[in-house]
Amino acid sequence: MEDAFAYMAPGKVILFGEHFVVHGARAVMCAIDRRVVAESYRREGNTLSVRSGLESADLPLGVPTGSIAPALRPFHHIVRSLGCGGATLRIRSEIPPGAGLGSSSACCVAAAGSLAALRGISVDIMDVAVSAERSAYPGSSGADCAACALGGVVSYVRGTPPAGVRPGDVPPDLRLVIADSGIIHNTGEMVDIVGRGARADPAGFAAFMARADAISAEALERLAAGDIPGLGRLASDNQALLEALGVSNDILRRMVRVADRHSYGSKITGAGGGGCIVAIADPSNAAATVSALAGEGYRTFEAQISGGAHPVNTL
Numbered sequence: 001m002e003d004a005f006a007y008m009a010p011g012k013v014i015l016f017g018e019h020f021v022v023h024g025a026r027a028v029m030c031a032i033d034r035r036v037v038a039e040s041y042r043r044e045g046n047t048l049s050v051r052s053g054l055e056s057a058d059l060p061l062g063v064p065t066g067s068i069a070p071a072l073r074p075f076h077h078i079v080r081s082l083g084c085g086g087a088t089l090r091i092r093s094e095i096p097p098g099a100g101l102g103s104s105s106a107c108c109v110a111a112a113g114s115l116a117a118l119r120g121i122s123v124d125i126m127d128v129a130v131s132a133e134r135s136a137y138p139g140s141s142g143a144d145c146a147a148c149a150l151g152g153v154v155s156y157v158r159g160t161p162p163a164g165v166r167p168g169d170v171p172p173d174l175r176l177v178i179a180d181s182g183i184i185h186n187t188g189e190m191v192d193i194v195g196r197g198a199r200a201d202p203a204g205f206a207a208f209m210a211r212a213d214a215i216s217a218e219a220l221e222r223l224a225a226g227d228i229p230g231l232g233r234l235a236s237d238n239q240a241l242l243e244a245l246g247v248s249n250d251i252l253r254r255m256v257r258v259a260d261r262h263s264y265g266s267k268i269t270g271a272g273g274g275g276c277i278v279a280i281a282d283p284s285n286a287a288a289t290v291s292a293l294a295g296e297g298y299r300t301f302e303a304q305i306s307g308g309a310h311p312v313n314t315l
Helices: 073-082 103-119 125-136 143-150 187-200 202-225 228-245 250-260 286-295
Strands: 005-016 027-042 047-052 057-060 087-093 153-156 175-180 265-269 276-281 299-303 310-312
Touching: 005 103, 005 143, 005 202, 005 228, 005 265, 005 276, 027 103, 027 143, 027 175, 027 202, 027 299, 047 073, 073 087, 073 103, 073 125, 087 103, 103 125, 103 143, 103 310, 125 143, 143 153, 153 202, 175 250, 175 286, 187 202, 187 228, 202 228, 228 250, 228 265, 228 276, 250 265, 250 276, 250 286, 276 286, 286 299
Parallel strands: 047 087
Antiparallel strands: 005 027, 005 310, 027 087, 027 153, 047 057, 175 276, 175 299, 265 276
């Protein structure tokens, strides 16, 4: 078989600022050690063959990208925008879809890196990935792709270059406990709910925006100071805003209550309506937080902060 051009991208967790980042507030997020690997091969003809654990299809490249099913549209967009011609793209993912952990963004970043290598060109992988994601989800802020591409902890404001947080400003004892509700959420639906609320009460939403932006700014200060309990308190403050936006539910609220008994604070991560929560912990309470959430039946794990996207060798 012809050599594959393979690229890895990590998943992500939004620590502070989801939803508000779509409207211009700052978000703070990080890459985590769950990954997507995309492999691409040259193929005869004018077709993109996508093979993944979720969806597989042969996509004609001579049709508009908008005519392609949304789940596959970003890959079609990347191939057409890079001028790759016929290709086979294989996607392997450790990230559960619809859980708020950046599955679609990591796929976009990994595919962009792999297909750019196939084409033999140098491009800004993050820019290509953001454009691809917006072909299917026009409201995407670009924040998730930034975290998946850059890795580490990232501060992001829509329309400005993302800023990586220096590794020395991330407390080495910081632990992130992630628990999955098991409910697959619809990101577009949640974004629409928030958008309708913002249009219905512009003044109230502006106040939420200001508070969310202040939480993200303070979180960067707490990170630099090594104040993990302070980060937990800010997570709880952020959760209160997400509750007010209407993107929580009884299951997520119960998960947060369980996590808060042991961690320094927790919140929804991602769009809400389902998906995951993230709890802020350190070595003194991470194991107890994992045990408590797992004991309630939620798939739970302790995540490590990951590096960014990069080429990989294939076996």
